[in-house]
Amino acid sequence: MNSAAVFDFTCPVKTNSGNKALEHLPVELAGLNAVNPLIVANARAVGPKAVRTLMNAFGDSKMTLGLFEGVTEAADLGVVDHLKNICLEKKYDAFIALGGGKAADVAKVLNLAVSLKTPDARQLSPKTPVRKRLLPLVVVPTAGADGLETSGFAHLNRMIFSSEFLAPGLAVLDSRLARARKGILMAATGLAALGRAVESHVSADRNPFQKAYSFAAVRFVRENLPAAVADPGNKKAALAVLNAAAMSGCAFSNAASGRLHKLGQVFYELLGIPQGVIMGMCLSRVLEDGFREGSCDPAALLQPLAGDDAFARTPAGKRAEAALALLNRFLEELRGALGKDLPKSLSEAGVSGYRKEEILDVLGKDEDGHYLRGVVEGMAGGKRERKG
Amino acid sequence: MSIIKDVQSGKKPLKRAYVAIFLWFTGRAIQAAAKVDSEVKKEFEKLPEDFTFSLGCLPCGPWMVVGREKGVVKYLGGDSRGRPVQVRLAIKSLDAGFLILSFQESTALATARNRLITDGEIPQALAIIRILDIVEVYLLPKLIASLAVKRYPSWWSFGRKLGGRIGVYTRTLLGI
Amino acid sequence: MLLPDYYEFCCRVKIVAGHDALEKIPDLLIERGAKKPLVITDKGVAGAGLIDIVSRALGDRVQADLIADDVPPDSDLRVVNRLARLYRDNACDAIIAVGGGSVMDTAKGINIVVSENAEDLMAFSGVGALKRPLKPLVAVPTTAGTGSEVTQVAVIKDHEKHLKMAFGSYFLLPDISILDSRMTLTMPPFITAMTGMDAMSHAVEAYYCLQKNPLSDAHALSAVGMIYRHLPLVVKNPDDREGRLAMAVAACLAGIAFSNSMVGLVHNLGHATGSVCGVPHGLCMAILLPYGLEYNLHKMADVMAELLLPMAGEQVYLATPAEQRAQKVVSLIRGLNEDLHAITGGRHARCLQEIKDREGKPSVPRDVLPQIAAAALLDGASIYNPEDTDYEDNLMVLEAAWEGKPLDRSRVKKG
Structure with a gap:
């Protein structure tokens, strides 16, 4: 321990890991006062089965879920702005990023834009001040996750957004989504x-x-x-x-x-x-x-x-x-x-x-x-x- | 067309039915054990006259409610019918309820794995957990019961085990 | 490292540690939009001059002159309501809690009342009644032990109705915990010893109790090592600033570990002994810890053995055959209690019969043990203990701990 100076540490992420971890999502969201979540996914990267597994986890909960499957590697602030407008109109009150990489990046920046009610999300930059807690964000990493899902960083438009408030409040690691098709x-x-x-x-x-x-x-x-x-x-x-x-x-x-x-x-x-x-x-x-x-x-x-x-x-x-x-x-x-x-x-x-x-x-x-x-x-x- | 689809969450009728049936069975078994087993009887006698507790799954059930009416322990069905519930044992999801009630995950393990939320006065909740443990020992064959409870009471007499088991089963099935 | 079939782990608290960590508070409050905190503490803390240090560190960038220094050691609903009124009347926007467990619990209670604009705190008792973040709460622990600066529970008594209400929610976690060596520097050796052993009991029990998981394990291992190394040194040499900071950090690590993996028999019996005899919690923990290990040894020997390396270091670890390592951990903890007993001139009791009150009378007479054993059945910690416990088990352990003899493990009932 380097005690010469003051150090600080934060990990805002709660971890739920294991068998049927996804099925606890309705209760977890209710505990965060969220009833109308939006799922953000790159369906091509995670595959339709992963999306289905996540949706099925909400079975018997009587909830309605928004689903945006269209995240691509090219997703940018323009996409975020478009999504933000729909979110404000439909009043989604939480975000669930399915899969690593861009899906998590988009969900983090989207959460920022929606929570701050930014008029034009394309104007967001790493300099945009983030001082308050954002809406609840859940990440559900799948095989192929890079570890940045749980961090306070988001990469978009070749910019790095960084704040402890960007980090998700919950990471759900479910055995069914952990397996990869290939060893690599x-x-x-x-x-x-x-x-x-x-x-x-x-x-x-x-x-x-x-x-x-x-x-x-x-x-x-x-x-x-x-x-x-x-x-x-x-x-x-x-x-x-x-x-x-x-x-x-x-x-x-x-x-x-x-x-x-x-x-x-x-x-x-x-x-x-x-x-x-x-x-x-x-x-x-x-x-x-x-x-x-x-x-x-x-x-x-x-x-x-x-x-x-x-x-x-x-x-x-x-x-x-x-x-x-x-x-x-x-x-x-x-x-x-x-x-x-x-x-x-x-x-x-x-x-x-x-x-x-x-x-x-x-x-x-x-x-x-x-x-x-x-x-x-x-x-x-x-x-x-x-x-x- | 919006790029965001709104999807209604589906249903799980089979799992729901299974969990509901097992909760019904457990509820009636508690009622029976309160008559047959002296330890269960003693635990209930220490609880208030109109004590009621529930066990079930979040967010939408099913539930089982057991309570004392004029001191007699009764299975009160699937909802508390406006009765105040003093202790609520809530399993975090229907699927977790299925894991527990199909004995893939023991009650002790489910608690250890953070799948059970206990609401209410702690001493009363502990009494309920002790009662559930005893009922499990009566209902399940030793192999399964020793997984379901932390410590299988191997020191129980043969008479208590056999007599109790017959009593609990008969009364559960007949609902008396 | 074992991956359980399912686990949950959470510690959202921002931890700030150092010899002048207090000075960071103004920035952290301003970042969160707060500028008028209510400072709450108890008479002991204020009397020791710690509030003066805090006030100086806060400076004039935030308005922190409202200080309530009269939280009693056994706080209750009335105190919570009174201080909540003080908070509202003065339009405060954050709480700084300086003290031990009672002050932290009171602060959490006040925070529920003022954030939820609640008339009746009772409506928020239980688990999961809180659904949104509360006002910024800064925790400044003054004992390196309780870990309540990183726990999500609060227990508040209603002395009028004779009720003990428990509150559990991740929103009860303080936003910020400040670990500053100045806050524990003046703690007397005897108190340092028992609060340090409280932290040790958190770390050790967290490592073998049922909700253990890889992250609670990593926190516990690191805490066990730091406490075993630094505690005797700090008790011997109270001015050791590095040691003090290490103990504060270790107690916090232990707090994170146990609030995620829970505690078992040691706390179960310790809570009961505390409530029946009114003896200090930390002392009960110190005495009972070896017995908790012995009682559960037949189920968790492999796990307990893993504590030997961080405690005793490489040479002892290698010199001890694998199957004797758990037992060695038990004897090291007994040895630590002996050392603390010697350093404190006998004030650190080694067994229940050695605990004395101010007049020198024994605090735990042998004939109250049955009462303690029965009271323990009402405590929730038993749920997370690896082996089941009933009245006879409790009594057996208490009797051994009273006499100070190792537990006769052949008498432990196994399923």
């Missing part, structure tokens, strides 16, 4: 959770409250991701990975935006590559560099990664190296299990030299740009890079 989807979720949790767990200004979340997230990924990837039908393992993702978002909301997050985010925003894929590629390097510079403390990772016995057996001076080695082995095994599905370099991920330049340009504007560009160059790999 699970791996992307797990690696994004791992990346953000690790970054928060090793940072110099971490506090014990944040550490509770990052500790549990890292341990869950380590214990469950391999099983979830090997068998995407393994409900229990998949739910644990989804839990890790939700926890990582809570830890991350309270940490300074780190290198891994920045790298994952820029590739996702510009090229649509899942954050976890990129974070998995550069996790080891970023940690090793941070360790060498003295800006992070990988030793803290050994207990959640290795378990109590192995942690206790490793002498204090060797814990950082042991944690890094363990992490490398863990990633190697994951790559081994997924083969070609999990790209090891940018060229394997199909990033052309031209697109890479674009990424480098954007990163150049970051205060840490020089370093981040170096990492991206190091990730290029493969033959295609030489050709392009």
Whole structure:
């Protein structure tokens, strides 16, 4: 604990996780004085079955639900404005984001626009002051969640909205929605959770409250991701990975935006590559560099990664190296299990030299740009890079 | 056409019927156990003369109401008919009620899993939970009952178990 | 780490911690649109000069000169109504509660009355009666123990009608909790010891009771380690600012853990002992904690064993065979009580018969144990205890705790 300065921590998110978690939604909403929720979903990403499962959970509740299934990766503030007008007219009093990524982003910004009754949502920007609690927002992450669902961040129109009031009040993690069709989807979720949790767990200004979340997230990924990837039908393992993702978002909301997050985010925003894929590629390097510079403390990772016995057996001076080695082995095994599905370099991920330049340009504007560009160059790999 | 569809939430008639039947059965079994088992009788005697409690599912039922009328414990049907209810045990959803009443999740576990909301004076609610535990031991075969309660009363005499079970079952089915 | 089939976890409180955390209050209030808080506290806290520290820290950016310093240790509905009137008459817009459990509960009660514009607080008792956020409530705990700065319940008595009303809602969680080392710096060693053990009992019980989940576990593990390390040091050396802050943080972590996984037999018997004999809660917790572990050991040994590493560190952990680790945890907690007994010159009682009142008379005579055992049947904590408890079980544990002998585990009834 760094007690030199005052620290603060908030996690506004309540977690409901497990079997039939969705079925408690009518009671949860009633407890928040909400009777007329709007479901915001990217139906193409989550599939019709997930939408049906969510709608069925309200069975026997005599409630009426609004359903907007049309979130796309291209959704922007224009869509939010359009939705806001309908919401104000129909008086929806809560929002439920089904699925991760853009659905959660749109729901968060829509909640902002509706709660503040913004005349034109297209004028919203990260500078818009948010001082009061918004309407109730529930997120229901599905396989493919990136962990940002539970955070106080929303990415829209290449802007980052950030406020603790944007974070959802409730995250519902239901076993039926946790399973992925493919192992790679699970791996992307797990690696994004791992990346953000690790970054928060090793940072110099971490506090014990944040550490509770990052500790549990890292341990869950380590214990469950391999099983979830090997068998995407393994409900229990998949739910644990989804839990890790939700926890990582809570830890991350309270940490300074780190290198891994920045790298994952820029590739996702510009090229649509899942954050976890990129974070998995550069996790080891970023940690090793941070360790060498003295800006992070990988030793803290050994207990959640290795378990109590192995942690206790490793002498204090060797814990950082042991944690890094363990992490490398863990990633190697994951790559081994997924083969070609999990790209090891940018060229394997199909990033052309031209697109890479674009990424480098954007990163150049970051205060840490020089370093981040170096990492991206190091990730290029493969033959295609030489050709392009 | 609006891009937002308004959808009416559906119904779950089968689950509802199952839960309703089991609540009815449990209600009558409590009434029976209050006559047959001395411990249940004692618990009820400590409660007020017109004490009423309910057990059921949020948000829309079904419910079971049991109360004392002039000191006699009676199953009072599916709604409290305007009687004040002192203790309400509410399961958070019909589906959770189904999990509990189909013995996929024991009462103790459901409480541990935060699926049960208890409203009312705590000492009275605890008495109700003890009564439900005893009734479960009578109604269920040992294998299932030992999952449903925290500690199966293996120290009960054979006579209490057998006699009680016959008494509770007969009275439950006959409604006396 | 175990993932339960279903769990819920919530702690929405914004936690601000540090040696000068109090100074952040004005900004936090202004952010929430409040500028005229009502400060409530008790005579003990005010007398110790803590309110002066709070007032200085608040400065003049918010108008915080309205201070009610007369919350009694056993607060009730009358106090709540009177202070709610004070709040309304002065058009306050937030509450700052400085103190322990009674002050926090009173503040929560006032907040319901003023936010819901309620005439009758009773109408909001029970679980789930509150449906919307209340006025901003800032909790400043002055004991590192109760954890009530992060709990969603309040118990308010009606002394006239002899009722004890419980309120439960996530909206009762304070908006902000301020953990500032200055608030506990002057706490005497004997009080520090028992409030610290109260926090320890929260963390340990949270780790083995039925609603445990990965997030409550992570909070509990971290709390157990911090308390075991810092408590004896702080009792020995009250001016240890770092230790004081660590204890405040640990008690808060423990509070978060237990309000999400609940507590069991230790609290069950502790509440009953407190209400029958009027002895301090923390002391009951300290004495009963080893017995709670022993009583549930046959069901939760593996789980309890996981507490050894954060408590004793790597060497003891590795030197203890896996099947003896739970038992080792029990003896470490007994050892901690012995240490606290020695450091406080015997004021920290190790068993129920050692608790004395001001005149030096025993507070818990042996013949009240049956009464305590019966009273415990009326307490809700039994629901979350892993093993079932009845009157005989309660009495058996109380007798052992009275004498200060380890529990004869062969006598524990198993299903």
